[in-house]
Every structure is written in structure tokens, then in C-alpha cells.
Amino acid sequence: MSTPKLEYFYFDACPFCQKVLRVIQSTNIKVEYKDIMSDMSSLERLVNDTGRRTVPCLYIDNMPMHESDDIIHWIEENVDKLEKNS
Numbered sequence: 181m182s183t184p185k186l187e188y189f190y191f192d193a194c195p196f197c198q199k200v201l202r203v204i205q206s207t208n209i210k211v212e213y214k215d216i217m218s219d220m221s222s223l224e225r226l227v228n229d230t231g232r233r234t235v236p237c238l239y240i241d242n243m244p245m246h247e248s249d250d251i252i253h254w255i256e257e258n259v260d261k262l263e264k265n266s
């Protein structure tokens with residue numbers, strides 16, 4: 181089975197995003213970063229898909245997940261099957 185594609189929507193000054201980022205970095209999982217402050221197409225996609233501009237949001241195979249604690253919990257539960265950076 182292939183590993184899920186992960187896209188991480190965030191902006192730098194968001195403390196909830198930083199909390200999730202620390203887990204992304206410590207687990208070394210591979211994500212595509214989507215900075216909604218510098219990339220308007222990512223912001224538009226987030227708003228179109230979720231009706232909100234709230235971050236952090238982790239897209240798991242194109243399914244958006246909000247809430248930093250839920251995202252961290254999901255990463256910790258699934259870390260063994262996620263692709264890592266080389």
C-alpha cells in the first residue's frame with residue numbers, strides 16, 4: 181500500500197503551527213509545506229475545501245484535518261507507515 185500524501189498548511193507566526201511543525205521535524209516525516217501567507221493559491225484551496233482559513237491544517241491524501249492536537253495525535257499514531265525525508 182502506498183503511503184499517504186501529506187500537505188501541511190501553516191504560517192510562521194502561528195504558535196499552533198509551530199507546535200505541529202516540531203513534531204513533523206522530530207519524526208522526520210515527509211510533507212509538502214503550504215505557507216498560506218506567501219502562497220495565495222494554497223490559501224484559496226484551504227478556504228474552498230474547509231470554509232475557513234484556520235491553520236494548522238494537514239491534508240492527508242487531499243482530506244483536510246484541523247486542530248493541532250488532532251494532527252499531532254494522527255502523526256504519532258501513523259508515523260511508522262509514513263514516508264520519511266532521506
Ligand SMILES: N[C@@H](CCC(=O)N[C@@H](CS)C(=O)NCC(=O)O)C(=O)O
Binds near residue numbers: 193232233236248
Ligand atoms: N484550536 C486550533 C487553533 C488554531 C488557530 O487559532 N489558528 C489561528 C492562527 S494561530 C488561525 O488560523 N486563525 C485564523 C482563523 O481561524 O481564521 C488548533 O489548535 O489548531
